[in-house]
Amino acid sequence: MARIVMKFGGTSVANIERIRNVAERVKRETEAGNEVAVVVSAMAGTTDQLVAYTRSASVMHDAREYDTVVAAGEQITVGLLAITLQDMGIQARSWLGWQIPIHTNGAHGSARIERIDTEELEKRFKIGQVPVIAGFQGLGPDNRITTLGRGGSDTSAVAVAAALQADRCDIYTDVDGVYTTDPRIVPQARKLDKITYEEMLEMASLGAKVLQTRSVEMAMNHRVRVQVLSSFEDKPGTLVVDEDEIVEQQVVSGIAYARNEAKVTLMGVADKPGMASGIFMPLAEANINVDMIVQNVSADGLRTDLTFTVPEGDLERAVAVIEKARESFPFDRLNADKNVVKVSVIGVGMRSHAGVAATMFKALADKGINIQVISTSEIKISVLIGAEYTELAVRALHSAYGLDASVA
């Protein structure tokens, strides 16, 4: 007997028929003798509708009221799934964030889970009842509903799995696992059987969109075995696990890309101490996340160029912040460019392998692709290139690292 947390996203519970399909899967796991807790998102479209309501009520809405409104989406799904399970003869009951409770901090709209009381849930397991838990929501210190931010149901599921010390957290979604790269770009992309937390984290934050980044962090911190799999097909997905569970580690596991980057170049910046912090502090204060940063050595020791990237949606704000800081930190010219893409190769294996970066740069050069910015971490190398080269670059890299080949 295993204890499993099953999480179903919005498309998996989009209508009553699909909710019934979800219930069938839950039934199968319970009939296999497992203890099952279910975490669900709102029906696809519901959250968008509710968010649109709050926006049209007021652009500057109170985050506490926003949370009250949007949390209604998951409230609807848990009730409907509990009813459907009961209809199939499975004991089930719904649990809202405040009922368990799932305690969060008070950061309404993007709250963090602090503690989950499992006493009631453990009691229900003993009598064979399936708890159907509302994802995305919790109870703040002000006794009001909080939400965890978009995609937060993944985090709810992993947090519940950690609190219940579950053997596995199965994230059912509309893709059947994590691929070596986007199959829409590279048809030869392969589904990975296993991937490490660290790699998944890079994949998620680089735009692979399979799992919310925070849920992967939480899984890594609590060593929760996560499986990503399809709610529409019956086959195993991708297991996100500890590095030592993967016997034969590839040097590079996958190629990710992120289109929502924008590049800012400041030309003719005075090359003196404190210059960089004078620009990046105001951006940090404006809560703008700066990603890649490159500063060239200045030729004359007086003036230099500074390039960095920000999320595309923050570009206008970033430019405004910089123009405001210009007085104290002068520069000649600002260039902003949304027409860029960040392409990354990811793999824990590169820690112990040389030449991974060289292979990347050569593969891109062979295709005549100019690299604008480079940044690296222990397990990934990212480059910023012109957006028009996205497909070409991803295909070239997928091939260069031998990922096209079918698994032996």
Next chain:
Amino acid sequence: MARIVMKFGGTSVANIERIRNVAERVKRETEAGNEVAVVVSAMAGTTDQLVAYTRSASVMHDAREYDTVVAAGEQITVGLLAITLQDMGIQARSWLGWQIPIHTNGAHGSARIERIDTEELEKRFKIGQVPVIAGFQGLGPDNRITTLGRGGSDTSAVAVAAALQADRCDIYTDVDGVYTTDPRIVPQARKLDKITYEEMLEMASLGAKVLQTRSVEMAMNHRVRVQVLSSFEDKPGTLVVDEDEIVEQQVVSGIAYARNEAKVTLMGVADKPGMASGIFMPLAEANINVDMIVQNVSADGLRTDLTFTVPEGDLERAVAVIEKARESFPFDRLNADKNVVKVSVIGVGMRSHAGVAATMFKALADKGINIQVISTSEIKISVLIGAEYTELAVRALHSAYGLDASVA
């Protein structure tokens, strides 16, 4: 300064524009120096949609899960109204049933309010904050969401008004008050400035549909002054008050009618003790509400006819129940007739006035309308007639009691 509870129904909060209209009204009351608490229903159509979901998930759904699902409707509206009020510069916050809490009994789906904790609300009044309270919902003894049954938001509003000892409970709806009769039938129908609780109770339960019956009962028991008025027009509505507040009481205040009645006649029933209870007990056990009952004196002392009415929607069930009881309580023949309407004249003044019934019977006889069944209470006389005479009868009675005349 007065303390006012304002309640807005589903059509009044059907979209963001109407919610803004509601917020304007709330603003006006607060700017007039009043302490205001608001109670709202779900956006028109939302509850129907949610109820349909639960039905399609399972016909025999768990009432606790049903409550969880449908209560989401009011949760959405309170958040949106709070946001809109804040946008207009009014301090406001939403309150869900479980947050106040509004304690109910455990009868999920049709719970009764038992107690409302007002401590937090009173604190908010002191700092000038408008509480926006979710109608229709409460917290059961099982720590789960309960709902009060359709139209329950009226009851929520009156209960909140009673608990807060409000000076008035304004029920905003899509009609501008209580009329002497249905203006669609009698164009000369007049809006009543005041009506007594007892009369309103008869009007509500007889199908005037303005206020939920239970809310009127609760208002009467706690002596809450209720005003029914339009959320789309700016004019005073109808005050529902204690009898002694109405200086010049009309003998008859209004004419009501209810089309959803069905008549059952049992012919050739053995005329012996226990016969009636032998038929009505099984109906009561089947939870079928029997309204008007007439039993003729039997001519021969052996067999008699028995006529009664049941809600039209329960007719099939009622007939089945009676056929089942037939063995122990034989009769010759059963006639069922849906083609009937109950027309009633209502007025507390008739307690001290003779001839009210005679006027009614004469007015109907003058139009050639046959009375099938008669029932009376202290303040109303109801007759069952053929449905095709509805308009004719209502118009004749409205005129016979002098209600057509314009107010002096």
